[in-house]
Amino acid sequence: MAENKIHAYAAMQAGEKLIPYQFDAGELLPHQVEVKVEYCGLCHSDLSVINNEWKNSIFPAIGGHEIIGTISKLGSEAKGLHIGQRVGIGWTAESCQHCDPCVSGQAVLCGESKATIIGHAGGFADKVRAGWQWIIPFPENLDPKSADPLLCGGITVFDPLLKHQIQAVHHVAVIGIGGLGHMAIKLLKAWGCEITAFTSNLDKTE
Incomplete structure (x- = not known):
């Protein structure tokens, strides 16, 4: 049909x-x-x-x-x-x-x-x-364009935050600022954490 x-x-x-x-x-x-x-x-x-x-x-x-x-x-x-x-x-x-x-x-x-x-x-x-x-x-x-990646990359990095009971008082390291890493940084920032990010690409430094 x-x-x-x-x-x-x-x-x-x-x-x-x-x-x-x-x-x-x-x-x-x-x-x-x-x-x-x-x-x-x-x-x-x-x-x-x-x-x-x-x-x-x-x-x-x-x-x-x-x-x-x-x-x-x-x-x-x-x-x-x-x-x-x-x-x-x-x-x-x-x-x-x-x-x-x-x-x-x-x-x-x-x-x-x-x-x-x-x-x-x-x-x-x-x-x-x-x-x-x-x-x-x-x-x-x-906004579907910005929320859409949460269905894969977002949950991939969000789940460990819950499993490891990450709280705003924690200092968290993110190794690699790619598709997953940049989402982890955004989530951790919203969580209120202190973040240290590691990357081999100097173009990603501020």
Whole structure:
């Protein structure tokens, strides 16, 4: 059916240029949510998958796992969400929801989890689907261009701040001021920490 057709950009083989690609996503499953893509960032992991650097890519490969959009369809089992709601989707799109990690709040460790861009159609498309548990509500007034990287690089550096119980009284070192490092610096500054950043690129010094 036309309503289940997704228009995307895909790499048909490793390292190839992205080309327009259409596919039928089939009927929305009860646990899934369909999101109309408003904005999707580009992460180095997208390039790694498109180029099959990790040797686990499945082609055609549709990248994009820093996705912000609005909900266009809800499966019958989806909870706590509504049509038209602005949401985000990050690295993970599916998990089993019945293994020990899933039921204990550690679904990211699920052995059956599915990445948004490996064997799954990512956000370089007009629509994307994911399990409702992996749909992240987003504030309506948040600028998607600046907030979008929080769905990958942002959570990658934010999670350690929580795990190591970083507080405003701490002095924290950030090694490398790249995609992750500069986000760590911004988060730590907002946290109120004293920061020492290390870089081998003198162009990044003040």
